[in-house]
Amino acid sequence: MDIFTLLMWIGTAIFLIVSFIKNKSKTKQALNMAFDMGKGMLGSILSIIFLIGLLLTILPPQGIAQFIGKQSLIIATVASAAFGTITLIPAFIAFPLVGTLVNSGVGVVPAAAFLTTLTMVGIVTFPFEKREFGTRFALTRNILSFVFAIIISLTMGVILWGF
């Protein structure tokens, strides 16, 4: 466990203890709420994780890296961004996933594009977004996020290596 995660755990534990001292029933209510949130999301998160495990076995990260490496940077970046739009996934899965890809040799620019759309643009999750915010909002936000994902990743390439 890295230092940041550890600090999060310690901070949360302190918060929890203080909360418990100040208001026992409120704290119990919070824990129940946290438990319900986790229970509600666990099914879909576990399915996404097992799907990722399956995909990475069928398409090994090294193979993906090799394939992406052969394409031109622009095509690789736009295609990676497009792949990331399939669904929105939580950052705590997206980071280790893209970390695996980068460690296997996928370029930082396509990886950044993929990571950005993965956490910001979602086609599968679009109906939920539409239901909460309306079509105009959801469409505008997703399209802008896609465009900015490309801009972000290319700019990162410029900042990190200057090309």
Place this chain on the structure above:
Amino acid sequence: MGILKKVKDNLFIFTVSIAYLAIFVFNPQMGIDSIKSSGYYIKEMLMIMPVVFVLTALLDLWIPKKR
């Protein structure tokens, strides 16, 4: 009818399960490898998810809502 509705409500979980069933039938080694690489992400998830949910719930209850 009950089963059909359950499948429809959990279509994604159901599809992933079927995919695993298929891969274990046709290539058990790949199935085991898939479970193993999933394990890494589950570990990553368990390291941060409880904190995120507990913190969210605590903040939700202690920070006064406007209006």
